[in-house]
Amino acid sequence: GSGHGTGHGQSRDKSVVNKMQQKYWRTKQALIKATGKKEDEHVVASDADLDAKLELFHSIQRTCMELLKAIELYQKRICFLSPEESELGRFLRSQGSQDKTRAGKMMQATGKALCFSSQQRLALRSPLCRLYQEVETFRYRAISDTWLTVNRMEQYRTEYRGALLWMKDVSQELDPDLLKQMEKFRKVGGQARAEGCPREEACPGPRADTGGQMPRWVRLQQRRMRGRAGAASGGL
Structure with a gap:
């Protein structure tokens, strides 16, 4: 019973640490x-x-x-004008009516035109x-609504990129011969993919999921790990 409780406590501690690490890397990405x-x-x-679509939106x-x-x-x-x-038009017409010359007629004509x-x-x-009302309505409804969606998407992107930073940090310390570290790398990789998912919902569109692709250094590291793990199991 106590062993089970201890295991549960350790799991909870790991969860707390994991959340703190997530927050750290998310904050670091926000600062960047x-x-x-x-x-x-x-x-x-x-x-x-x-980013091109966002630039268009901001424009x-x-x-x-x-x-x-x-x-x-x-x-x-x-x-004002x-x-x-x-x-001025009324003044010219008034003055023109008093002037019986050709200039008076011109003043009247000019006054009438004014x-x-x-x-x-x-x-x-x-x-x-x-x-004005139509543009303002468009701004309040379409732009404000999209702006809220963009803000949510940016939050997801910050979390996702923070998770990628975390992955990069873990990969630099990684020793593929140690199972725990491999598991840690997989866990952080899963976290990065999970952070990438909400962006598709937050920013719908045919190309909105482009940010979900792993950077090249991550893919190379994963291939290298799989190769080493395969070689190790073959040796056994």
């Missing part, structure tokens, strides 16, 4: 990203398609905000307001 340090080129290359996000600001500024300019234009232009300018406000 935050500080802009160079990451494994194979890992980065495997995410190239995904849409930026341009939507810029478009909203431009529409707002245009509205303000119209509201239209009354000024109308006032008043008409002022009205046309004000008429732009309604479609501009509608455009």
